[in-house]
Amino acid sequence: xxxxxxxxxxxxxxxxxxxxxxxxxxxxxxxxxxxxxxxxxxxxxxxxxxxxxxxxxxxxxxxxxxxxxx
Numbered sequence: 001x002x003x004x005x006x007x008x009x010x011x012x013x014x015x016x017x018x019x020x021x022x023x024x025x026x027x028x029x030x031x032x033x034x035x036x037x038x039x040x041x042x043x044x045x046x047x048x049x050x051x052x053x054x055x056x057x058x059x060x061x062x063x064x065x066x067x068x069x070x
Contacts, residue, residue: 007067009050014062015040024054024063 011033013024018040024033025041032047033054041063043054055063 009052009065010045010048010068011043011050011052011054012064012066013041013043014064015042017060017062019060021059023057023059027053027057029053 011024013033020035020038020040022035022041025031025035029051030047030049032044032049033041034044036042045068050065052065055061055065
């Protein structure tokens with residue numbers, strides 16, 4: 001039998017539409033999101049566990065939770 005493929009959920013920010021309000025930064029329990037140079041939010045893919053709190057909090061709805069093969 002083949003090895004099971006492990007999937008991880010991670011947040012992804014549409015950086016072209018992000019207004020860098022910081023709402024996602026405040027709700028992330030793992031501090032996996034930062035606002036870079038006051039321009040856009042950026043997700044640390046190594047820290048993010050895909051809980052979805054940032055996506056729910058984002059007033060512009062530009063954060064999605066995606067599945068990635070780990």
